[in-house]
Amino acid sequence: xxxxxxxxxxxxxxxxxxxxxxxxxxxxxxxxxxxxxxxxxxxxxxxxxxxxxxxxxxxxxxxxxxxxxxxxxxxxxxxxxxxxxxxxxxxxxxxxxxxxxxxxxxxxxxxxxxxxxxxxxxxxxxxxxxxxxxxxxxxxxxxxxxxxxxxxxxxxxxxxxxxxxxxxxxxxxxxxxxxxxxxxxxxxxxxxxxxxxxxxxxxxxxxxxxxxxxxxxxxxxxxxxxxxxxxxxxxxxxxxxxxxxxxxxxxxxxxxxxxxxxxxxxxxxxxxxxxxxxxxxxxxxxxxxxxxxxxxxxxxxxxxxxxxxxxxxxxxxxxxxxxxxxxxxxxxxxxxxxxxxxxxxxxxxxxxxxxxxxxxxxxxxxxxxxxxxxxxxxxxxxxxxxxxxxxxxxxxxxxxxxxxxxxxxxxxxxxxxxxxx
Amino acid sequence: xxxxxxxxxxxxxxxxxxxxxxxxxxxxxxxxxxxxxxxxxxxxxxxxxxxxxxxxxxxxxxxxxxxxxxxxxxxxxxxxxxxxxxxxxxxxxxxxxxxxxxxxxxxxxxxxxxxxxxxxxxxxxxxxxxxxxxxxxxxxxxxxxxxxxxxxxxxxxxxxxxxxxxxxxxxxxxxxxxxxxxxxxxxxxxxxxxxxxxxxxxxxxxxxxxxxxxxxxxxxxxxxxxxxxxxxxxxxxxxxxxxxxxxxxxxxxxxxxxxxxx
Numbered sequence: 024x025x026x027x028x029x030x031x032x033x034x035x036x037x038x039x040x041x042x043x044x045x046x047x048x049x050x051x052x053x054x055x056x057x058x059x060x061x062x063x064x065x066x067x068x069x070x071x072x073x074x075x076x077x078x079x080x081x082x083x084x085x086x087x088x089x090x091x092x093x094x095x096x097x098x099x100x101x102x103x104x105x106x107x108x109x110x111x112x113x114x115x116x117x118x119x120x121x122x123x124x125x126x127x128x129x130x131x132x133x134x135x136x137x138x139x140x141x142x143x144x145x146x147x148x149x150x151x152x153x154x155x156x157x158x159x160x161x162x163x164x165x166x167x168x169x170x171x172x173x174x175x176x177x178x179x180x181x182x183x184x185x186x187x188x189x190x191x192x193x194x195x196x197x198x199x200x201x202x203x204x205x206x207x208x209x210x211x212x213x214x215x216x217x218x219x220x221x222x223x224x225x226x227x228x229x230x231x232x233x234x235x236x237x238x239x240x241x242x243x244x245x246x247x248x249x250x251x252x253x254x255x256x257x258x259x260x261x262x263x264x265x266x267x268x269x270x271x272x273x274x275x276x277x278x279x280x281x282x283x284x285x286x287x288x289x290x291x292x293x294x295x296x297x298x299x300x301x302x303x304x305x306x307x308x309x310x311x312x313x314x315x316x317x318x319x320x321x322x323x324x325x326x327x328x329x330x331x332x333x334x335x336x337x338x339x340x341x342x343x344x345x346x347x348x349x350x351x352x353x354x355x356x357x358x359x360x361x362x363x364x365x366x367x368x369x370x371x372x373x374x375x376x377x378x379x380x381x382x383x384x385x386x387x388x389x390x391x392x393x394x395x396x397x398x399x400x401x402x403x404x405x406x407x408x409x410x411x412x413x414x415x416x417x418x419x420x421x422x423x424x425x426x427x428x429x430x431x432x433x434x435x436x437x438x439x440x441x442x443x444x
Numbered sequence: 445x446x447x448x449x450x451x452x453x454x455x456x457x458x459x460x461x462x463x464x465x466x467x468x469x470x471x472x473x474x475x476x477x478x479x480x481x482x483x484x485x486x487x488x489x490x491x492x493x494x495x496x497x498x499x500x501x502x503x504x505x506x507x508x509x510x511x512x513x514x515x516x517x518x519x520x521x522x523x524x525x526x527x528x529x530x531x532x533x534x535x536x537x538x539x540x541x542x543x544x545x546x547x548x549x550x551x552x553x554x555x556x557x558x559x560x561x562x563x564x565x566x567x568x569x570x571x572x573x574x575x576x577x578x579x580x581x582x583x584x585x586x587x588x589x590x591x592x593x594x595x596x597x598x599x600x601x602x603x604x605x606x607x608x609x610x611x612x613x614x615x616x617x618x619x620x621x622x623x624x625x626x627x628x629x630x631x632x633x634x635x636x637x638x639x640x641x642x643x644x645x646x647x648x649x650x651x652x653x654x655x656x657x658x659x660x661x662x663x664x665x666x667x668x669x670x671x672x673x674x675x676x677x678x679x680x681x682x683x684x685x686x687x688x689x690x691x692x693x694x695x696x697x698x699x700x701x702x703x704x705x706x
Contacts, residue, residue: 062521064629067529206674234673237633239624243668243676263531263625274542274551298533298625302540 049084053093055359056100056115056145058126058136063103064237064262068128068288071348072151073099076125078335079353083360086331090363102127105135112136116143122369123148125359128348130154130172130209137165146371150355151348153286154208155216158401164371166378166400168355168392172209174404175285176216178309182411183255184224186423187281190435191254196225201253201279203244203268205236205289210259213285217257229253236261241268245275254280254436258306260289266298273302273440280436283411285309287347296417303414304443305434307422311350311390313412315421315430322386328357329389354389358402361394391427416444446585447501447606450512452638453631454519455610459485459617460626461527467534467621474534475556478618482611489610493603501602523628531625539622553622560619562654564612569650581605585648640684646697656695659683 057076060069080095089095098119100111108127115121116139124140125148127133133152140147141164149157149167153175158167170178184195191198200221204210211233221228230251232244241264248256256279260268265284284290284306291308318329332353337343345353363369366377378396385393385408393406411423413432421428434443462481466472492515500511541552572578584591584601592598617631624630641660645652660680667679687695 062524064529064627064632066524066628067531070529232673235677238673238676239633239637240665241673243665244673246669263627263630266531266533266625270540271551273540275549294531294625298531300535 049089049092049094051093052096053090053363054096054098054119054121055090056112056119056121056124056126057097058100058102058108058111058115058124058132059128060103060132061099061101065103065129065132067294068292068348069102071346072126072128072352074340075345075349075352076356078339078349079332079356082331082335083356087360088364090360091367095360102132102136105131108132108136109139112139112145112147113143116140116145122146123359123363125150125355127152128351129207130157130212131207133157134208137162140164144371146369146374148355148359151287151351152209153212155212156208158397158399162400163375166396166402168358168394168402168407169351170404170407170409171401172212173216174407174409175213175309176218177220177404178409178411179213179217179257179283179285180220180224180226182307182309182423183221183257183281183283184226186411186432187255187283187435190432191280193254196227198226198255199229199251199253200226200255200257201230201232201248201251202228202257203230203232203234203248204257204259205261205264206233207236207261209286209288210236210261213259214257221257226255234264236264238264239267241271242275245272245277248279249275249277256282258282258284258290259286260284262288262292263294265289265292265295269295269299269303269306276440278437278439282306282437283309287311287351290414291347291412291419293346293419296414296419301416301444304416305414305437307411307413307432308419309409310347310412310419311345311354312410312427313419313421314344315428316391316410317427317429320386320427321391322384325386325388325391329391332357332389350390354392357389358392358394361388446505447497447508448505448512448639449609450509450635451516451519452609452613453635454516454523455485455488455613455631456617456620456634457523457626457628457631458488458519459614460621460624460630461523461532461617462614463618463621464532464534464626467536468532473536474553474618474622478615481618482615485614486607486611488614489607490603492610493606497606498599498603520628520631527628529628531627533625534621536622551623553619557616557619557623561616564615565650565654568608568612572650577604637680640680644684644687644694646694649694649696652694652696659695 059073060066076097080097084094098115098121100115102108102111112124115124123146127136128151130152133149137147141162147165151169153172155172158165188195188198202214202218204214230248287310290306291310296303318326333343336345362378366374381394383394385406387393391408395403395406397403410421412419413422415433420430422430422432463474463477466477496515500507538552543550543552543555580596580601584596584598588598641657642653645656663680663683664676668676
């Protein structure tokens, strides 16, 4: 027993020593600007993203040689709204002297923040917002590691046509689909992409409704949906609107065969399950991988960083199940480290050349992502592997693609509200 | 008092949190919490008047607007620091209960909130119209100097009026907690529409505000259903502007009533 304890202690000492010596070998600091909404009504997600960045920063410094051999330091700005996002981006560039800014969770923030960064000739490395316009403005300083809204729409309809339709005993062209969305660029971008893709499959669009996400009543739209009788409801929600809709849909007994969402917000937000418990059972949310994810199906380098991140997350939060915000931020920061290490500089032209040269297959990065950036600065949607998750008894679990998860989808079709157990 | 309180939504949010914590920690039903929360919010109102409003109640409207907006931001961020931005939910045993009236389906807690709101409005109306203190309040609102000359302690009346307002909005928060998610900015979604109802009804006219609130709700719901959800804010704001063009004092207000406290 004593030998076992001694061996354990030696192991811990060695691990600590390796960590410390790794950190001590870093020469100087590298300051990276981070912009997230840390106050206001987007703060929940903003804080999750910041936590993801911080865990990955510590991991990079302690186990992966920092960035360009230097210790990575984050300089954080609060961006609760577009005006603050622009002014904080300017402050980070001019007062803090950062050459790269990363952020910003929301599609309402990333446009303003990256415009301000462009004016200061600072690189903008977006890890989360999905507004399709973000990389379509001809700006050479913007890059996005995450899929865009078009990709969200594409994946969702792919899932509906190839996974749900056969299980509902219908051809895709026989499906009646209703589109409901909050009206920001994230909701509109995703919904319009999904509508276009649904048309290619010949799906029957029976309703299209946009609303403001701060609304406090969705009953009228639920009554319209009852009249339209869709099989599938494609609902892009952003915040508490998902909870409100779900509760009111139950009150009005709206019955559809499946509800499909995209993103770490709305149905993809852990708050949805916390608020509703088992009442949340059933809806799907396209997001980063959740419980059930088979990490050993990734490339070896993907497995290594995924395991390392989950261990670090558990040490910090007590849970090794990351939230979507953690995964987007940490996955994006890891990719930035690889780009900086390859470029060996943050000078825009050389950095951009190094980013565009990256060619990593699906499964080589965190979240099972790969990387192949387009000239616009967008990581190609095909490389940003995404996963369909489903709320099952208080947990948002990965259910698709089936070869990458041990869990399976339930309640297809959804069935009566009181039988989703 | 002629003070527009831009922090009203945040006091509503505090009422929602009061219901949430009482439910979570003490398993107290929101309707039980209401009995305790109402006097508690009266004290909160009296305290906030003494600390924040008393020094600025006689200053210009600009100072009052900036002060109450500042108070709103402070309360929001205080809630964010204390309770995080996570949405909380008061899931009572009747959380999924509905009431069917004709073909309409109403959430039970929402129906109770509506009935109690109507009852509170009627009680406040009666208090203002027939009670001695209500008369003192109206007299002070009509002419502060004359009221003081008649021996009314106007500072005390201001404090009481403010505290009654905070009591009612705190109670509203408790009643809304079983219906909506509770989070630091939860009050914001109600402030604009409440302000529209008050102005549309005629400033200072309680019955007018109640009727205007019903009109706004009807326009919102019928418009959403028939024209489109995206249009609902547009519809009631267009109605709001149109009515103010024709009747600048609101539907039931008399021109200049806001200045004489009628």
